[in-house]
Amino acid sequence: PHLGGVLDLRARAHAAGGAPWLRIGAWTHLNWAGGLDRLQLAFFDRHLRDREGLEAHPREALADLGSGSWRGLADGGSEGPRWALRSDGLAAIDPGEGRLLLDGDGGGGLSLVHDPWRPAPGRGGHLGLDAGLVDRTDLDARADVACFTAPPLAGPLQLVGRPELELEVSCDQDGFDLCGALSVIRRGTVWQLSTGVLRSLGPHCRRRQRRRLRLQPLVTTLAAGEQLRLSLAASAWPQVTVNPGSGESLLGPVGPGHRVITLELQLNGACLRLLPLDSRAD
Template sequence: MRCADGVRLAARLWRPPGSGPWPALLMRQPYGSALASTITYAHPRWYAERGFLVVVQDVRGRGESEGTFGGFAQEAADGAETVRWVRHLPECNGRLGTYGFSYQGLTQLLNAGDPRAAEASFPDALAPAMCGLDERLDWASEGGAHWWALGLGWALQLAAQGARRRDDLQAWQALRRSLETGDYLLEGFALLERHDPEGMGLAWLRANPRDPAGWRVHTPSPVLLRRPLLLIGGWHDPHLRGVLDLWRRARAAGGEPALRIGAWSHLQWRGGVDRHQLAFFQRHLGVAAPPGGHGEEPEEGAARDIAPGAIGLQDATTGAWFTEAPAPGGAGPRWHLASDGRAAIQREEGRLCRDAGGPVGPVVLVHDPWRPVPGRGGHLGGESRLLDRADLDARGDVACFTSAPLERSQRLVGWPVVRLGVEADQPGFDLCAALSAVSAEGEAALQLCTGVLRVVGREARRPLERILRLQPLAATLRAGERLRLSLAPAAWPQVAVNGGDGEEPRGGPAARQREITLTLLLDSARLEITPLWSPLSDGAPPDVAAN
């Protein structure tokens, strides 16, 4: 297709058997249309065989499309033009849905079409997965800290694609080698400055993650948010906060979004969405069985799961799917933190107590930048899944607070939130949290979710209450298991190492970084699981607002 400014955007089409026209499914992505996000979805041919015309477009400046790639800023205008173009293809019957995850998820929601002419430029149904509207909170940072390994890795991937497009093979090889060897964690920022100085990823890493000024928050039309929506997220995916924010925004606009959150990471879905996505588009676009194709009726369970307003959540430890009514009020379970001061040096000493009244420390943690506590797993890790962290909990710079053995199994669903007083002896510190299930034998600690809080500046030295919100979870602890909260002063390389000098951290261990002593004040310290549907105050998570 040719845009209004003359730039040509390339696309690939997969047609159903027989003669059309057919309802269309559109994906707009920056990685090459031949890939078609098959790392997480069935190939477009699978959808075509079931009666859909599938269109996968290279966005501006990527793949075979013309123009210069400008990231999300370019997608609203191009998205509206593309929807109108697909609707008028001779193979399309005028009905159109969109799908895709990550970048491809947000392109569905960026649409500059006139809401008064929504039938022309807005999709009839959308299935955005693992994305969000706030570039600061949903794409680049958490708790006031940049996503370091994750953000750098993605920015370097985009930079390498740009180098390939320019036929700069030397730059491509340098970027690729850095990612393969792991050197990107230390040299990636400089590589971006050299090979993609105007890139979106570098701009994010240069910006202040604790200040919303200068960051873009996209605002889809309420008309678009009232369209049929299937929102897809994963407990181990960094964009889950964005998915839940989209769910809240769509409901506030008067929509009835369906929501499915699996025990998935960003790239590992275990074939978990195609049947449900097919049923969703069959429901809202209509499709007849094509001659020689596979136009089967949607599975009864899948059709029920994607009905307007339906909610499906997968327990991360048992794998079972369940539903939960969206009730934002009410209080979840709460534990008080107790220790005589040895919670870091003696792993079993610190306690999570259902009732207050235990010893209240304080507990002192010392951060040594020469050997920062590693980040492992969680939604920001390379291994984004449940894994054992017992060896990390045995370190002397990790404070552990463990509950009594459970008398019966208990499912935890919601946002884990930690509130405690913290002061540092330097003008900057990080506090990194992990929640885990300790086996009945006490040998293993299965990490369920993680979170981070970064404080930079004079406030770090003051004994203030800090609020740290972890990644949401749905997980069941069995009878005999214990819940553990672990607190550490680093999670390298998931977040950069805090130098303790009041400057923005942008890298790993360095010679001039300072040792940081953290004092954890337990007088009113507590862990609580707040409802999954709780709104974020003032559009910013409490972990940032508390800085």
């Protein structure tokens, strides 16, 4: 949950003339499996006991969520690939109907109905106690989750950056959530890699306009034959409180004030892209 803030602090440190040591591993919060022990000891030796040794460690390194290999953060300074979205209206009914097209032309649209009494669950991601890679195959089979899947890869594909989805969305109430998950399909199982949530409140939700959904920064490598998938839902309960649709930001469980919300997703010009890791989240 702190990854965006960590990268923001790094950018601010560099802007102020600093040169911080930074290690981002494929770990969950407070569970680094010994992967930081030596670096932490060297840090304390330097700053508490005036001992040398910190310089022996690479100044910046990130772990690839797929291969486990380490890389420098400077390698993620350019914008990555882009995908268009296409559906003939059944992406929330058939998880294989929606398409994610690399450098292709998207189009179409669909309706996504959110029932507050059976909200789409949140799982794993940066907000769950089960953080890290999780199987979401059953979630993608729900009729209130829209899936967009890329063709099998002909060769390895490295994904490095901040995933961002831009598309036109409107709904029939004064509030909605758009919850996204980026996953890899590996031997028939959908493994979730990154998640994000966009909350909108107010009368403007009824107007069709372009909106941006930002997901957690990501470093991973997909292998040949694997498929990238984007999943969209209108909730991620209980990780995020369910949007009541009234324009209010209510906390707590679903109550009698919550409304059924129908979202309209327009896919003409919709784009999933990878912004550089170095870019600042605004």
